[in-house]
Amino acid sequence: MKMLIVYIAFLLFGLYELFASFNHQLFEANLLMISNLVVIICLIFARFNVHKAEQGSLMKVHMDIEDIHQVTLERIAYNAATYIQIALSLSFTATLVGFLLLRDTQPVIVLWSGILLLISFVSLFPSEKIVSITNPNFKFPDPQSKNYEQEYFNQFDDGEKYVMLKGLYGLYSLVTLCLVLLAFALMFYSIFTDNSQLVSIIGIGILLLLIQVRYTSSLKPSKLE
Incomplete structure (x- = not known):
C-alpha cells in the first residue's frame, strides 16, 4: 500500500x-x-x-x-x-x-x-x-543450480505447462511475423526516403535466424543414452 x-x-x-x-x-x-x-x-x-x-x-x-x-x-x-x-x-x-x-x-x-x-x-x-x-x-x-530453468519449469503441472507452451507458441508466431513485416517496412522506407536502414534490416535478419534456429533446435529429440 x-x-x-x-x-x-x-x-x-x-x-x-x-x-x-x-x-x-x-x-x-x-x-x-x-x-x-x-x-x-x-x-x-x-x-x-x-x-x-x-x-x-x-x-x-x-x-x-x-x-x-x-x-x-x-x-x-x-x-x-x-x-x-x-x-x-x-x-x-x-x-x-x-x-x-x-x-x-x-x-x-x-x-x-x-x-x-x-x-x-x-x-x-x-x-x-x-x-x-x-x-x-x-x-x-x-539460483545456483545448473538446471535452474528445468527445475523452475518442473514446478508447473501439465495443465499449466500446456497453457504456457500455447502462449509461447503464439508469441513465437507473432514475433516472427512482426519482424518480417518490419523488415519489409524498413526496406520500403529506405527506398522512398533515401535514408538507409540496412543495419536495422541486417539486425532483424540475424534475430530471425536466431529465433528460427533456436526454436527448431528445441524440437529436436535428445540423444538416447
Whole structure:
C-alpha cells in the first residue's frame, strides 16, 4: 500500500510538471513526459491489483465458491503482471528514445524514464503472497543450480505447462511475423526516403535466424543414452 501512495505522489508531481512546462519545452519532451506518466499509471494499476489480490487471499469463502474465488484472484494477479510488462516496455522505449533526443536539453526527463525502467524491472519479481495465489505449490529452485530453468519449469503441472507452451507458441508466431513485416517496412522506407536502414534490416535478419534456429533446435529429440 505504501508503494501505491508513492506512485500516486509521482503521478501528481508529474502532472504538475507537465502542465507547468507544456508550452515552454520541445514536443519530444512533452511526449516523453506523457509516456512517463502512462508508465506510472500502469504501475499504480499493477500495485492496486497486487494489493487487491493479497487482500482477497486473506478472505475466507464458502467451499462452494472456493474455486471461483481462486480463479478470480489469479486473474487479478495476472492483470497486475500485465500492467507491469506494459510499464517495463514503455519505460524501456522512453529511456532509449529520450537518451537519443533529449540527453542534452532535458536530461532530467530522461533520468526519470530510467528510474521508472528500474522500478518496472524490480516490480517484475512477484512477492511470495502473489506466487502463493497463482501457484500455491510453487517453490523457487536454487539460483545456483545448473538446471535452474528445468527445475523452475518442473514446478508447473501439465495443465499449466500446456497453457504456457500455447502462449509461447503464439508469441513465437507473432514475433516472427512482426519482424518480417518490419523488415519489409524498413526496406520500403529506405527506398522512398533515401535514408538507409540496412543495419536495422541486417539486425532483424540475424534475430530471425536466431529465433528460427533456436526454436527448431528445441524440437529436436535428445540423444538416447
